[in-house]
Amino acid sequence: MRGIAAFVVFLFHFLQGFAPQYLGEGTPTANPGKNLFETPLSFLINGYAAVTFFFVLSGFVLSYGYFNRGSNDGLLVSVIKRWPRLFPLALISTLLSWMMIHYGLYSYIEAALVTQSKWMLHFASAKGNFLELSFSDAFLQGFFFTFFRGDDNLNTSLWTMHYELIGSFVVFALIPLLNSADRKQALILFVLFMVTAYYTSPYMCAFIMGCFLSYYRCQVRPSIPSRPANQFLLISGLVVVILLFGYMDPARGFYSFMHHENRDLMTALRIILHSLASVILIQMIFSYDGFYKLLDGRTGRFLGRCSFALYVIHVPLMFTFSTAVFLALLDIIGYQSSVIVTFILTLPLLFLISWLLAKIDELWCRKVNRTVKIMF
Numbered sequence: 443m444r445g446i447a448a449f450v451v452f453l454f455h456f457l458q459g460f461a462p463q464y465l466g467e468g469t470p471t472a473n474p475g476k477n478l479f480e481t482p483l484s485f486l487i488n489g490y491a492a493v494t495f496f497f498v499l500s501g502f503v504l505s506y507g508y509f510n511r512g513s514n515d516g517l518l519v520s521v522i523k524r525w526p527r528l529f530p531l532a533l534i535s536t537l538l539s540w541m542m543i544h545y546g547l548y549s550y551i552e553a554a555l556v557t558q559s560k561w562m563l564h565f566a567s568a569k570g571n572f573l574e575l576s577f578s579d580a581f582l583q584g585f586f587f588t589f590f591r592g593d594d595n596l597n598t599s600l601w602t603m604h605y606e607l608i609g610s611f612v613v614f615a616l617i618p619l620l621n622s623a624d625r626k627q628a629l630i631l632f633v634l635f636m637v638t639a640y641y642t643s644p645y646m647c648a649f650i651m652g653c654f655l656s657y658y659r660c661q662v663r664p665s666i667p668s669r670p671a672n673q674f675l676l677i678s679g680l681v682v683v684i685l686l687f688g689y690m691d692p693a694r695g696f697y698s699f700m701h702h703e704n705r706d707l708m709t710a711l712r713i714i715l716h717s718l719a720s721v722i723l724i725q726m727i728f729s730y731d732g733f734y735k736l737l738d739g740r741t742g743r744f745l746g747r748c749s750f751a752l753y754v755i756h757v758p759l760m761f762t763f764s765t766a767v768f769l770a771l772l773d774i775i776g777y778q779s780s781v782i783v784t785f786i787l788t789l790p791l792l793f794l795i796s797w798l799l800a801k802i803d804e805l806w807c808r809k810v811n812r813t814v815k816i817m818f
Contacts, residue, residue, distance in 0.1 A: 443727070443737060444499055445745025447492040448753040451599070452792070454489030459553070459562040459760060460768060460781045480695020485687035491716045493602055494648050496753075498720035500606060501613050501652025508617045509660035517617060523814055524610050529585055530806045531799055532600050535754040536584030539596040542762055543573060553765035556772065566757050568595040599757050609649035612639075616650070620657050628657060644710040648717040655721050659728070679726045686719035744797075751799035756792060764788045 457465050464477050465487075478484045485491060508514060542548050554563035561567055572595040575583070580596055587593040592604040616635065620628055632654050639646035691708035693701040702708055727733040736742070764784050771780040 444749040447495045448749040450487060450492040451489040451753060452756045453487045455757060456760065456785060457487060459559050460557050462557060462559045479690050482685050482688035482696055484690060485684050488687055488690060490690065491687040494713055494716035495720040497609055497645060497648035498652035498717050500609060501649035502656045502724060504610055504613045505617050505653045506656040509657050512621060514618045514621055517614060519814055519818055521614050523810055525589060525607060526810050527807060528603060528607060529589060531751055531754045531803055532588055532603055533584035535758060536580055536596045539758045540575065540577065540580035542758060548761050549765040549769060550761040553768055566598040568598050570595045572596055597757060599754060605645045609646055612646055613649050613653045616653050640710060644713045647714060651717045651721050655724060676730060679722055683719045683723045686715045689715050747800045748793060748796040751803060752792065752796040755795055755799060759792055759795065763791060
């Protein structure tokens with residue numbers, strides 16, 4: 443599930459960079475009424491929905507073992523390991539991006555002038571003067587500031603890392619409270635945490651909803667996977683998930699009736715709707731063995747292993763290799779064919795690099811686990 447979500451983010455960013463007209467993002471080449479983001483089919487390439495799914499899944503996975511055992515043993519160790527567990531790939535991708543800037547390997551500006559992508563032209567919407575950062579600046583950004591301050595202008599995909607770290611700590615705070623609570627008290631905790639999160643950082647709602655889904659499943663203790671769900675409920679659930687994952691603010695097309703002038707309200711609504719869709723989808727996968735078996739094969743496990751690495755490295759790769767290929771082919775086969783061929787050629791390299799980085803990450807995680815085990 444995490445691997446598919448990471449791939450959706452890649453698709454979203456690839457379209458943003460190379461074919462923004464299909465997202466209807468206000469470029470001169472946009473196609474009003476003829477783009478995916480004005481239909482529920484936008485769930486196929488809705489990177490914002492995929493990121494929210496990441497957060498819900500984190501809340502679910504981080505808490506499941508503790509609720510399943512009904513114990514808080516090892517919780518402090520999980521808290522201590524969380525940042526060391528996350529920073530290596532973020533640091534590697536940030537340093538690689540700095541090196542590409544330093545040695546002039548990026549060709550995103552030339553490509554953006556052709557595709558008319560504002561997102562690509564502004565280095566994936568980066569803020570600040572990232573071109574003048576030193577190596578030490580880049581190191582500190584990837585190692586520390588990305589997580590604790592939200593700095594991300596060398597690799598803007600890493601904006602999620604700050605929320606991931608803080609959301610993890612929110613989940614870790616909830617675990618002992620829920621392990622000692624009855625169901626009525628758990629409901630009160632859910633309302634209190636959700637209201638607080640909504641008015642402070644709506645993305646925290648996603649982690650909380652994932653955590654409570656984990657709590658619910660461990661309280662009910664259904665088999666994994668359980669017997670196939672009622673066909674009507676299955677189809678209804680899929681329709682709801684597709685509709686909710688397809689929503690994007692500002693609301694337009696099919697979703698125009700949800701439009702509101704308050705952008706902050708629309709953003710919060712989008713996060714809540716995507717979180718709800720994520721909860722329904724995770725529950726459906728555990729409730730229908732056909733979905734479960736489909737995702738539990740070799741391909742699913744490979745995607746899962748590569749997911750984090752794919753997420754952190756895809757933008758730097760797109761802005762070097764993909765843009766270079768696109769520009770080289772442009773005068774030979776034309777714009778549309780160049781986009782298609784660039785996408786096809788990018789995929790194997792993206793998965794190869796992601797797999798290699800995933801191996802590095804696995805080795806690092808084992809080292810962290812051994813070190814923490816010795817300490818505690």
